[in-house]
Amino acid sequence: MRTGLGFDLHRLVEGRRLVLCGLEIPFEKGLLGHSDADVALHALTDAILGAAGLPDLGSLFPDTDPRFKDAPSSLFLREALRLISEKGLSVHQVDLVLILDQPKLAPYREKLRENLARLLGIPPDRVGLKAKTTEGLGFAGGEAVAAWAVAVLAEDGA
Numbered sequence: 001m002r003t004g005l006g007f008d009l010h011r012l013v014e015g016r017r018l019v020l021c022g023l024e025i026p027f028e029k030g031l032l033g034h035s036d037a038d039v040a041l042h043a044l045t046d047a048i049l050g051a052a053g054l055p056d057l058g059s060l061f062p063d064t065d066p067r068f069k070d071a072p073s074s075l076f077l078r079e080a081l082r083l084i085s086e087k088g089l090s091v092h093q094v095d096l097v098l099i100l101d102q103p104k105l106a107p108y109r110e111k112l113r114e115n116l117a118r119l120l121g122i123p124p125d126r127v128g129l130k131a132k133t134t135e136g137l138g139f140a141g142g143e144a145v146a147a148w149a150v151a152v153l154a155e156d157g158a
């Protein structure tokens with residue numbers, strides 16, 4: 001087993017779609033970034049890459065590359081899954097914490113979790129997803145969304 005940790009943060013701004021865990025969430029603001037700025041998939045992809053000893057998301061998919069402009073971040077995750085499979089590794093389990101004051105994620109949590117499981121090709125009971133607020137501190141007031149992710153990889157045949 002190998003474990004990796006990922007973190008990411010994007011600013012919430014008007015005039016952007018809010019995409020989390022690969023799904024669009026109805027909200028008046030979205031995350032600013034070169035790709036779709038899916039902070040959850042970025043943290044998760046970095047955790048997977050880190051567990052496999054591969055370069056991080058920013059090195060593999062530079063935000064100066066026009067190919068990734070407004071790209072769905074599931075593309076980065078898929079490429080990370082391909083890279084780890086080349087090393088004989090697969091995702092066994094993941095756990096994520098999203099940190100945001102708004103919007104409230106409770107109504108979407110199960111859908112987001114199921115979508116993560118679908119993207120990863122693992123059962124939903126191996127995907128943890130929690131949403132936490134900052135209790136009105138830090139980047140409160142809906143200025144940003146942050147995400148932490150842990151990924152556990154298994155070696156094929158182990």
Ligand SMILES: [Zn+2]
Binds near residue numbers: 009010037038039042
């Ligand atoms: Zn990011």
